[in-house]
Each structure stands twice: as C-alpha cells, then as structure tokens.
Amino acid sequence: MSKLLSALILALLLAGCFSLATVLQQRAPHWSRRAQSDNVLKMVFGDGRRFLADGFFRKADVSFHSGFYPTIFDQANASQDTRHLTAKEGEPEAEEHEKQMNFLGPPRDWIERFGRHFAVTTHTHLEGKNEREILPWLKVAAELDPQKIETYTVSAYWLRDLGKYKEAEAFLREGMRNNPESYEILFELGRLYSENLHEPARARNVWELALRRWSDQQAAGKKPDLRDLDLIAVFLARLEENDGHPARALELLHIAQKASPNPQALQPQIDDLKRQLAGQAPSPAPSSH
Amino acid sequence: MNTILALAGVVIMELYRRKDFYVLFVLTVLITLVMASLSFFHDTGIVRYVKEIALLLIWVSALVIAVGTTARQIHAERENRTIFPLLAKPVTRGQVIVGKFLGCWLACGLALVVFYLFFGVISGSREHYWPVLSLFQAFWLQWVMLGIVVAFVLLGSVVFAAPSSNATISFIVVFGLLLLGGHLNQVALQQPEPLRSVIYTIYFVIPHLEWYDVRDLVIYDWNRVPWVDCALATVYAGVYSALLLFGAWLVFRRKALNL
Amino acid sequence: METIVETRNLRVEYRARDASSGKKLALKDLNLKVGAGEVFGFLGPNGAGKTTTMNVLLGFVNATSGAAFLFGVDVREPIARQRIGYLPELTYYYKFLTAEELLRFYARIFGIPRAQADQRIDQLLKLVELEPARRRPIKTYSKGMQQRVGLAQALINNPDLLILDEPTSGLDPLGRMKVREIIQRLKNEGKTVFFSSHELGEVETVCDRVAIINQGELKVEGRVAELIEKHQANLERIFLNIIGYQT
Numbered sequence: 127m128s129k130l131l132s133a134l135i136l137a138l139l140l141a142g143c144f145s146l147a148t149v150l151q152q153r154a155p156h157w158s159r160r161a162q163s164d165n166v167l168k169m170v171f172g173d174g175r176r177f178l179a180d181g182f183f184r185k186a187d188v189s190f191h192s193g194f195y196p197t198i199f200d201q202a203n204a205s206q207d208t209r210h211l212t213a214k215e216g217e218p219e220a221e222e223h224e225k226q227m228n229f230l231g232p233p234r235d236w237i238e239r240f241g242r243h244f245a246v247t248t249h250t251h252l253e254g255k256n257e258r259e260i261l262p263w264l265k266v267a268a269e270l271d272p273q274k275i276e277t278y279t280v281s282a283y284w285l286r287d288l289g290k291y292k293e294a295e296a297f298l299r300e301g302m303r304n305n306p307e308s309y310e311i312l313f314e315l316g317r318l319y320s321e322n323l324h325e326p327a328r329a330r331n332v333w334e335l336a337l338r339r340w341s342d343q344q345a346a347g348k349k350p351d352l353r354d355l356d357l358i359a360v361f362l363a364r365l366e367e368n369d370g371h372p373a374r375a376l377e378l379l380h381i382a383q384k385a386s387p388n389p390q391a392l393q394p395q396i397d398d399l400k401r402q403l404a405g406q407a408p409s410p411a412p413s414s415h
Numbered sequence: 416m417n418t419i420l421a422l423a424g425v426v427i428m429e430l431y432r433r434k435d436f437y438v439l440f441v442l443t444v445l446i447t448l449v450m451a452s453l454s455f456f457h458d459t460g461i462v463r464y465v466k467e468i469a470l471l472l473i474w475v476s477a478l479v480i481a482v483g484t485t486a487r488q489i490h491a492e493r494e495n496r497t498i499f500p501l502l503a504k505p506v507t508r509g510q511v512i513v514g515k516f517l518g519c520w521l522a523c524g525l526a527l528v529v530f531y532l533f534f535g536v537i538s539g540s541r542e543h544y545w546p547v548l549s550l551f552q553a554f555w556l557q558w559v560m561l562g563i564v565v566a567f568v569l570l571g572s573v574v575f576a577a578p579s580s581n582a583t584i585s586f587i588v589v590f591g592l593l594l595l596g597g598h599l600n601q602v603a604l605q606q607p608e609p610l611r612s613v614i615y616t617i618y619f620v621i622p623h624l625e626w627y628d629v630r631d632l633v634i635y636d637w638n639r640v641p642w643v644d645c646a647l648a649t650v651y652a653g654v655y656s657a658l659l660l661f662g663a664w665l666v667f668r669r670k671a672l673n674l
Numbered sequence: 675m676e677t678i679v680e681t682r683n684l685r686v687e688y689r690a691r692d693a694s695s696g697k698k699l700a701l702k703d704l705n706l707k708v709g710a711g712e713v714f715g716f717l718g719p720n721g722a723g724k725t726t727t728m729n730v731l732l733g734f735v736n737a738t739s740g741a742a743f744l745f746g747v748d749v750r751e752p753i754a755r756q757r758i759g760y761l762p763e764l765t766y767y768y769k770f771l772t773a774e775e776l777l778r779f780y781a782r783i784f785g786i787p788r789a790q791a792d793q794r795i796d797q798l799l800k801l802v803e804l805e806p807a808r809r810r811p812i813k814t815y816s817k818g819m820q821q822r823v824g825l826a827q828a829l830i831n832n833p834d835l836l837i838l839d840e841p842t843s844g845l846d847p848l849g850r851m852k853v854r855e856i857i858q859r860l861k862n863e864g865k866t867v868f869f870s871s872h873e874l875g876e877v878e879t880v881c882d883r884v885a886i887i888n889q890g891e892l893k894v895e896g897r898v899a900e901l902i903e904k905h906q907a908n909l910e911r912i913f914l915n916i917i918g919y920q921t
Contacts, residue, residue, distance in 0.1 A: 189463060193631030199598045234600050237623060241597055243644040244556075244626045246637055262455045262464040285456060293456040421782040425768060432770045496766045500827060503732045503760035503837075504783045505752040672734050 171270065179271030186263035186280070187211065191227075193246035200229040210251075211260075212283040224249070257284045268297075272304035279314045291322050307343065309350065312336035313358050326365055333362040337381075352385040359385065360392070372402045418506050419514040426518025427525065430484055436526050439476040443530065446472060447537060462541040463634050469537060470630045473530045474557070478589060480526050481561045485519040485568040486582040489667070498672050509664045516562075516569055516660055523561045527554055546636070552645060553633045559652040560627035564589055566659035573667040589624065597625040622655040677746070678835050678866045679708035679731065684740035686726050686890075700726040702890040703740065708868055708883075710834075713861050715881035715898075716870040719917050723890040724870040725763075728839055731868075732760055744835065756784070759833035763840040765824035769813035773804050773823050776812065777830050784831040791830075798826040801856070818849050825856065836860060838869035842876060854880055878902075878909045888917050 171178060188195040190211060210223035227249045233239035252259060264281040267274060278301030285294035295318055301311045313336045320329035336358050343350040359382035367375040376399040383389045383396065430436055447469045455461055492498040492511075501511065531554045539545045567588070571581040595602075599621075603614035626648050629640060640648075684704040687697045701723045708714045718724050729735040730742050733749050747754040767776050774795060781791035799805045802822035807815065812823060821844060828836060841857075842850040850873075857867055857880055871877055877884060878898055885895040893916045894901065898909065905912045 189635075192635035192637070197598060199601045234604070235619075237619070238597070238600060240644070240647070241623060241626050244629050244632075244640050244648070246631050246635065258456075258458050258461050259463040261458065262453075262461060265455050288458075290456055290458070297456070417785055418783050421779055424782075425771070425779055428775070429768070429770050495769075496762065496764055497768055499732075499734065499762045500760060500767065500780075500824070502734060503755060503758070503762075504780060504831075505754075505756045506783060507752050 175270040176274075179267045179274055179277070182263045182267040182270065183274065183277060186260040186267065189260045189263060190252050190257070192250055192252065194227075194249050196227075196229045211280045255288060258288055260284065268301070272301075275301065275305055275308050275310050277301075278305075279310050282311075282314045282318065286318055286322050291318060294318050294322075307339060309336040309339035309343070309358065310354060312339060313354065313361070316358075316361065320361070320365060326369060330362065330365055330369075333358055333365070337362070353387070355385040356382045356387075363395075367399065372399045375399055376403065418504075418510050419517055422506075422511065422514025423518035423521055426484070426488065426515060427522045430480070430522040430526070435483055436480060439479060440526075440529060440533075443469070443472040443476055444533060447533075451537060451541070460541070462538065465541065466534075466538050466634045467630070469534050470553075470634065473527075473534060474628070474630070476530065477523060477527055477557060477561060478564065478586070481519065481523045481564050482568050482582050482585045482589070484522055485515070485565045486572055486578040486585065488515045488519065488569070489572040490578045490581075493672060496673070502672070508668050512569060512573075512660055512664050512667055516565055516656070519565045519569070520558075520562050523565065524558050527558050527561075546633070549633055549639050552639050553629050556627040556629055556640070556645065556648060559649050560624050562656045563622050563624065563652050563659070566656040566663070570659050570663040570666070573663050573670055592621060592624045593628065594625075596621055596623055622652075627652070675709035675711070677707050678710050678712075678744065679706065679714075679868055680743045680746075681706045681727070681730070682741045682743075684727070684730060684742055685738045686723075686730060686735065687738045699890050701730070701737075704887070704890075704892055706885060706892065706895070708866060710866055711861065711864050712882045713857060713867045713880055714869070715877040715884035716868065716887070717872075717874070717877065717884055717913060718870075718887035721889075722887045724887060725839065726890075727887070728837060728870065731837065732758075757831070757834045759828035759831060759836045761824050761828040761836070761838045761841055763843055765820045767812050767820065767823060767827070770811055772809050772811055773799060773815075773826070774808045776823065777826060780827050780830045786831065794830060794832070798829055801829075802826045803852075817844055818846065821845060821849065825853070833865065835866045835868065838867065838871075840871055841869055842871065842873055850876070874908075874910045874913060884909070886913060886916050893917075 184195075209219040213219035213223065230242075230247060233242060261281060261284065264277050268277040268281070271277070278298055282294045282298050282301075285291075285297065295315070298311055298315045298318065302308065302315070305311060312332050316329045316332040316336060319325045319332060337355075340350050340355050340358065359378045363375040363378035363382065366372075366378060376396065379392055379396050379399065383392045386392060447465065450468050451465045489511075492501065498511075502508070531550055535545060535547075535550055564585070568581060568585045571585055572578065575581040575584065596618075599614055599618035603611045603618060606614060631637070632640065681704050684701050684706075685699075686701040687699055689697055704723070704727065706727075716724055716727065726735065730737050731744060731749055733752070733755065736750070742749045744754040745757060768779075771779065777795045777798065778791060781794065786794065799808050802825050804819060804822055804826065807819060812820065815823065825841070828838070836857075838857075841853050845853065854876065857869075860867055881898055883895070883897050884901070886893045894912070896904075901912055902908060905915070907915070
C-alpha cells in the first residue's frame, strides 16, 4: 500500500510540475531580453555555447589549415584575425596572414626538433574543393551561437565557391533571421545574387539595405567596420556602373573613398566616372579590388 | 617467461569478460555512425570531421581502457587475496609487475586493433581508399604510448591506496602531458630564474606523449612519419616504460600483501 | 629423514598499527623441523604467530632475523616454492575464470606441459568433485566449491609439500571428511603436509606430529601419541594448559 501511495504522490508532483511549466513558459520570454531558443544545445549549454561556438569556429580554421595551427602558447605570435578564411592569394589580408602564421620558429631543443616529425609543420590552405571539409564545424558553430555573424559569411563564401548556391542562400537567410541588423550577411547575400545567381536587381536591393544597416549602426554609436562600408560601396558602385547608372556609382565611390584605407586607389575609377558623366570616352581604369 | 605470459593471459581474459571494452566500442561506433549520417549542406563527400571525431573517441576510449584496466590490477589482487595463491607459486613480485604490464598493454593493443579496423572501414567507405600504412603507424604509435601510460598507472597502483585515486591522478597526469608537455619549454623561457630551470628540467624529464598523437597526419592525409623516427619513438617509449616498471617493482617488493 | 621444512631462530617483528606501541614481536626465535612424509599440525590460539610462520615460509613476509628453508632452499628464492602447494584459509580466486582456466593458469606457471596439465586438471576436478562445474565462472560457486577449487589448485603441480591454512574452515562435515581423506591419501603417497587448524579433534586423528605456538614462541612439539601419554590428557587439554587457560 505504501508503495502505491508513494507512486501516486510522485505522479501528482510530476503532473503539478508539468502544469506549472506550461503556465510559466508563456511568461518566461518577458523575464529575459536574450534571444529565445528552441534549440536543445542552447538550453543545455547556456552562455557557455558561445565559448563552444568559438571553439568550433577555430576548429574550422584548423581544418582549413589541415592541422597547422598555433596553440594557446603560440597565439601571441599568431594572427587572431580570420579574414584569411575568405581572402584570395595576393590580397593584403592573405599576405599579412602568411607572415603571422610563421609562428613556429626554429626548434628550441632536441625534443622539440624531434617532436616536429610527428606534427603538421607546413602552412597550407585547403584547395580544390577540399574547403568543404570546414563546413561541418561552421554549421555546428552556427547552431551553438547564431549571433556569430562571421560563421554565416565564411560559410556562404565557401558554399558559393563550391557551387552550392541554394545552400548558401538558405544559410544566409537563416543568419539574417537570427541577426536582422547584420549588414555583413546582407553583403554576402548580395555577392551571391550578383556573382553566382546573376540577379543584379536583387543584389542591388540587398546591398542598398546593407548600406542602410551600416549607417543605422553608426548612428546608434556601434562603430561598424569601415572596411565593410568600403566593400559594400565599391561592389554596389560596380553594379551601378555596369547597369548604366554612373551618377549613383560615383556617389558610392565617394562614400567608399572616405572609408577606404587606400583612398588613392579609387581615384582613377572616380575620374573615369566623372569623364563618363561629362560625356567623354572612358580610359582603362586599374582595378583596385 | 612462461609465468609472465600466463599472467598476461589472465589480464586479457579479464578485459574481454568485463563490459568496459564493449561499452566503449559500442559508444564509439554509435557516435561515429550518427555523425557520419549527418548531411551538411547536402554534401555527402565531407569526411574529415568523421575521421576527427572517430579518432578522438578512439583515443579517449583507449586511455580509459588502459588506465581503468591497469589501475585495478594490483589492488584487486590484494583486495581479493588472489595475490597469495599466486605468490605461493614460484613467481616473483617482479614477474607479477611485468606480467600485469604485458597483459594490460596487450589488452590495449587488441582493443586498438578493433577500433582501428572500424575506423578504417568508416573512413575507407567515404574516401574510397585505405591508407593502410598510415593507419598502422598511427595504431603503432598510440599503442606504444599506451605502454608508458600502463607502466605509469602500474607504478601508481603500488603507491596509491585506492584504484580510484590512482585512476584519477593518472588521467590528470596523462592529459596534462598530452596537452602541455610539449609546450613546457615555451613556458619555461617566459619565466625568471630559478623557475625557468625547474620547468625546463621537468620538460626534459617527463615522457613526451604528444609525439605519439599523429591524428592530424591521418585526418588531413599528410605524409607518414619517417619509419626511423617511428623506431626511435618506440625505443623512447620502451625506455620510459622500463624505468616506470622498475620503480613499480622497487616499491612493490617491500609492500605488504594484504590491505 | 629428509628435512622438508625448517626454521632457524626465526624472528619476525612488525611495526604496530598504533605507533606509540612500538614494534610487535610476531615470532620469537622459532625453531621448527618437519620431515619428509609427515603430517604436521601447527596449532595455536588466534594471534599466536601461525599465519606469520606460514607467510614467512611462503615468502610473503621477510623475516627480521633467522632463516627458513623449504627442501633445503632458502624461502626467499622463488624456486623454493616449485614443489609446494598452498591452500589459504580464505579462498578467493579470479572470479571471471572458470575452474578449468584457473588450474590451467597455475599449471602454466609451474611449467607443466599442456598434455600433462590437461590430464592433471581432469584428475583433480574429479577428485574435488567439480567436474560438472568446470566451465562455470568461479563467481557462481558456493563457498564449499571455492574451497574445493582451492584444494585443486594446491595440488596442480603434484606437490611434495602441502601447506594448508585452516583447510576445513567453513566446510560441512562431508567436506571435512573429504579433506581428511585427501590428506591421508597424500600421506600414503609419501607427501608432506603442514597445516594449521583449530579443529583439535581432526589434528589428533590425522597428524603425526604437532607443534603448539603461543605469543610467537614454540611451546611444545612432538608426536601426538607421545604428547598425550606425557601429559595424560587429550590434545585439547594440552593446548588449553599451554596457553594458560585453567578449567
């Protein structure tokens, strides 16, 4: 009899807890301003998920370098920037990265010298469609921290490179749902429409929106990255120029010039557009991006 | 030698009659298969994450088997009093130590063979090629490293009172050596004297287990470690294992047999 | 007669658990001799030093001073134990092994060739009546069955000296009778048996000679019949008198 009574009391308590949970669940969103989550990972890990997400993002970087990566003891000497993940050979970010990945140095003793025979010691990047190997880590990073914008932009860059346009668009749109204020994701989406799907109208809309988002963030005092403004403006300007809107292109290049770390590089294009507007024939302009 | 092999045989029988190995193997298989079944961006050709997860699970499982199996050997003999009928035979305590070591190490080797065969099947089914020599090298180096771990835990089993404390301390030390051992020289150089000399001495004295972790070479399809270096690492592990076993014998020969 | 077991001024001191008590003297200058073919009873109250003596003979414990020999070989040499069999009081064996596997393991330690070991294992399992359970793991055995496995492993190498520590402890009357039969059979084969027991009736029946030890010292030693005649009392009375118990 006492066993039955205990079981009944337990069942009653469980039912009570369940009922309380259903009542509180409706009120709970108002207690916190954090993004609500329907994801088990987020529920389980809490704020630690951001730390884990960073770890998985770094894992993607390790994978990109086929295992050659600085440890925490080498981090001081190595790059913290991850722009190399989407930088092409010859670009300034790539060259800077090449210098900073020279963290190993000569071995300090025979143990280290011998140990290097068992480790990866050559700096390489994945290439020839092998870049897809970094995608699982990026996907997990995005699941753990949907507010990490870089995850979406880097993933989309490589998905585009691998010809997976539908997947890139879907992933970027997921990123936008989680980060509605992000101009970086909008920029990447615009590149997808412009370079891969050949839909200049959609690209224009998205890039214009990206510019507005950037300005909104600046107005709100968030100090968005000027390099991103430079990029958005230059790409949009190119699109407008190709579409036969030189005035708008010129306006955008002026914006880009103010944000660019190398404003002189844009001057030939600006001069070219001015000549177009003045009705003169264009002279060949050096490409700055 | 017969005695040592007989003792080793009993340890191996114990391993495959306990549940530890099967639980770890099934967990490894399940997790790996679940991971392998995932599709990331509709690309079924992505394979390195599966290899990475599988190898990580293999490493963890092998260490659990090595430490768990070894930590209870001497203590169980003393607690269950099976040490008495054993030493009443023409068996020395040194032979007990060596026999237990050999048994635990061979048991780890057998477990590793099964794990690596599974890994070979999984990675081969996706990559459609089998780097047999690379896998063999990775297996060999890991097995040889486990020899150092087993010898260390055996020393701990004659020093520490309980297998649980021995296992805990052994895990901490082994993971510490794997993660930090190779970097102590960098840490040392950042310190003032005399701490620098102390840390550098520790750096030279500890066994460098990180040499034997060639997972990155397997995962990212790098060239194999030169066989000469492999042989030297084997000798290094052999020397360290022998030293640790000698230490275990020195302690055990003076130890009371009952708890 | 060949001396099979011999101790010379054997002294064993332990550090007491209570540090302030200093050292505990477990054995004090014990001199003992057991000849070939004898069944020798080693008696004494709890804590007298019986187990310590056996531990020294078996090499489990080092003597503080003095010496002990088996077949003329110092007990510290492992080879001294090549021709002995030992049955401990508390019988624990590898629970995950079967009786057959356990015996095969011990046979291998003695270097017994495989074919000979198989034959010996069959004989022993029949002798201790464990034939039906030979392939079951020892963890499924009752206490009596474990005791019989213990006896079988003590006999695996056909020892010339059998050292038994309380061999009938925990056995039912039938089990005790079987142990006595085995001891008698070994005696008939010319083997030497050295055992400790609290069953004085059994000792009186089976033993040729006995020694009684108390507080680490040998109090009396001799043939059972001679002791009974000399003290005009049975072994129990002699034992009680020696340990200072007045009825």
